[in-house]
Amino acid sequence: MKLYGYWRSTTSYRVRIALNLTAGEQHAPRYTAQNLGQGVPTLVLDDGTVLTQSMAILDWLEEVHPDPALLPIDAVARAHLRVTALSIASDIHPVNNLRVVARLRSMGQSQDEAVTWMNHWMTDGLSVFCRLIDPATPFCFGGAPGLADICLIPQLYSAHRWGCDLSPLARLTGIEARWLALAAFDAARHEHQPDAL
Numbered sequence: 001m002k003l004y005g006y007w008r009s010t011t012s013y014r015v016r017i018a019l020n021l022t023a024g025e026q027h028a029p030r031y032t033a034q035n036l037g038q039g040v041p042t043l044v045l046d047d048g049t050v051l052t053q054s055m056a057i058l059d060w061l062e063e064v065h066p067d068p069a070l071l072p073i074d075a076v077a078r079a080h081l082r083v084t085a086l087s088i089a090s091d092i093h094p095v096n097n098l099r100v101v102a103r104l105r106s107m108g109q110s111q112d113e114a115v116t117w118m119n120h121w122m123t124d125g126l127s128v129f130c131r132l133i134d135p136a137t138p139f140c141f142g143g144a145p146g147l148a149d150i151c152l153i154p155q156l157y158s159a160h161r162w163g164c165d166l167s168p169l170a171r172l173t174g175i176e177a178r179w180l181a182l183a184a185f186d187a188a189r190h191e192h193q194p195d196a197l
Helices: 010-019 054-064 075-096 098-106 111-132 147-161 170-180 183-188
Strands: 002-004 042-044 050-052
Touching: 002 010, 010 054, 010 075, 010 147, 010 183, 050 054, 054 075, 054 147, 075 098, 075 111, 075 147, 098 111, 111 147, 111 170, 147 170, 170 183
Parallel strands: none
Antiparallel strands: 002 042, 042 050
């Protein structure tokens, strides 16, 4: 398999964590042929099959390589965990990814205004996320990381990057600290990618 990503992309980060796996090449015509949305990540399987969208790639990984499991066996618990993960992937990330921020800037918003915009939505969304997870487990939903954790950790990276005040979210930064100790997470970190600047 080959994962096309970008070292700062939180969506690529999600997939790197799950795979335990690279720059602006996503706008080149050759790449657009694989991913019409010109986004990252794109995962090309050994047989040439192309998968895009981090959440779809993570679903595929869960179905084809279910060990370690990203989701619980119980259908209701799986649905609840997906709601939690999607609160980041669908509610927080889309309103503060770089394409949206670039559009805000092109509409006359300053960099400071764009950062204020991102931090508002991250603070709001992460507060909701914190109320959705299990309050008494080492990770979001138990003793091992799962899909919700895979979505959380890259979003916290983004929050740190843009100076978001995470002090009211000690539960989430505690989970993050436990993640930092895991070898699979460490290998997926932004600064450990070959294209990190």
